Amino acid sequence: MIEVFDLHKGFNGEEILKGITTNFERGKTNLIIGTSGSGKTVFLKCMLGLFKPEKGRICYDGEAYSEMEEEEQRSLREKMGMVFQGSALFDSMTVEENVMFPIRMFTRQGKEEMLEKANEAISRVNLENANKKLPSEISGGMQKRVAIARAIVTRPKYLFCDEPNSGLDPKTAMIIDNLIKEITEDYNITTVINTHDMNSVMEIGEKIVFLKNGYLEWEGDKTQIFKTDNEAVTEFVYSSNLFKKVREAQLKGL
Numbered sequence: 001m002i003e004v005f006d007l008h009k010g011f012n013g014e015e016i017l018k019g020i021t022t023n024f025e026r027g028k029t030n031l032i033i034g035t036s037g038s039g040k041t042v043f044l045k046c047m048l049g050l051f052k053p054e055k056g057r058i059c060y061d062g063e064a065y066s067e068m069e070e071e072e073q074r075s076l077r078e079k080m081g082m083v084f085q086g087s088a089l090f091d092s093m094t095v096e097e098n099v100m101f102p103i104r105m106f107t108r109q110g111k112e113e114m115l116e117k118a119n120e121a122i123s124r125v126n127l128e129n130a131n132k133k134l135p136s137e138i139s140g141g142m143q144k145r146v147a148i149a150r151a152i153v154t155r156p157k158y159l160f161c162d163e164p165n166s167g168l169d170p171k172t173a174m175i176i177d178n179l180i181k182e183i184t185e186d187y188n189i190t191t192v193i194n195t196h197d198m199n200s201v202m203e204i205g206e207k208i209v210f211l212k213n214g215y216l217e218w219e220g221d222k223t224q225i226f227k228t229d230n231e232a233v234t235e236f237v238y239s240s241n242l243f244k245k246v247r248e249a250q251l252k253g254l
């Protein structure tokens with residue numbers, strides 16, 4: 001579980017996160033949503049330890065990051081997996097080499113052992129036949145699978161995904177969402193996903209945190225989000241034409 005208490009983060013005197021308190025449970029897909037510029041990425045980067053908050057605490061399974069020794073912080077970071085926006089694969093490396101990269105970077109294991117772990121992760125994302133291919137030789141959806149395999153190859157306790165669906169067609173996006181959800185449950189990971197995608201909210205939103213201008217405006221789950229009368233949330237949810245029409249039909253009792 002990740003617990004966040006009164007988190008503040010700013011840049012050059014401008015406060016971006018203005019006191020966020022929430023928690024993300026283990027084994028669940030937790031989503032951070034909100035309008036552009038509301039601070040979602042800054043929040044994610046604070047949890048990853050890439051930004052140092054000015055105030056507040058982030059606890060990982062009860063341990064506050066800011067109170068850990070440097071060595072403990074380093075070992076915690078090794079328990080974090082990250083799926084970057086746009087996959088961020090190394091173009092000149094094969095699928096297998098991309099997936100093996102974090103084990104090579106962070107551990108001292110023999111080639112055989114690294115290969116075994118890489119292949120286990122590759123098979124978990126159902127990409128068995130693509131080991132020797134380069135990223136340019138596979139589809140966008142397959143590239144996302146490689147990015148997920150790379151993020152889980154070290155068996156992280158915490159998984160962070162920044163817009164894992166960007167650039168994918170709706171069907172592939174849904175498959176990727178469900179893959180992340182399955183892995184979260186199977187490996188009992190605390191997963192936090194930054195997204196704009198209402199389809200993801202409906203499909204895998206077990207906990208949703210809605211940010212507005214650096215504040216936590218609302219939190220709940222995928223059924224509650226369609227029932228809330230919070231204006232900022234409904235504006236966000238019904239910003240697409242499709243959802244607007246569904247809403248109108250609901251209100252008319254159709």
Ligand SMILES: Nc1ncnc2c1ncn2[C@@H]1O[C@H](COP(=O)(O)OP(=O)(O)OP(=O)(O)O)[C@@H](O)[C@H]1O
Pocket residue numbers: 011016034035036037038039040041042043
């Ligand atoms: N390293 C940085 N230095 C200065 N300002 C930053 C930095 N990172 C983010 N910001 C500012 O913080 C604010 C929130 O940015 P953030 O990227 O978290 O928004 P977001 O909610 O993720 O938006 P989007 O959905 O468009 O990605 C923006 O005004 C941005 O310019």
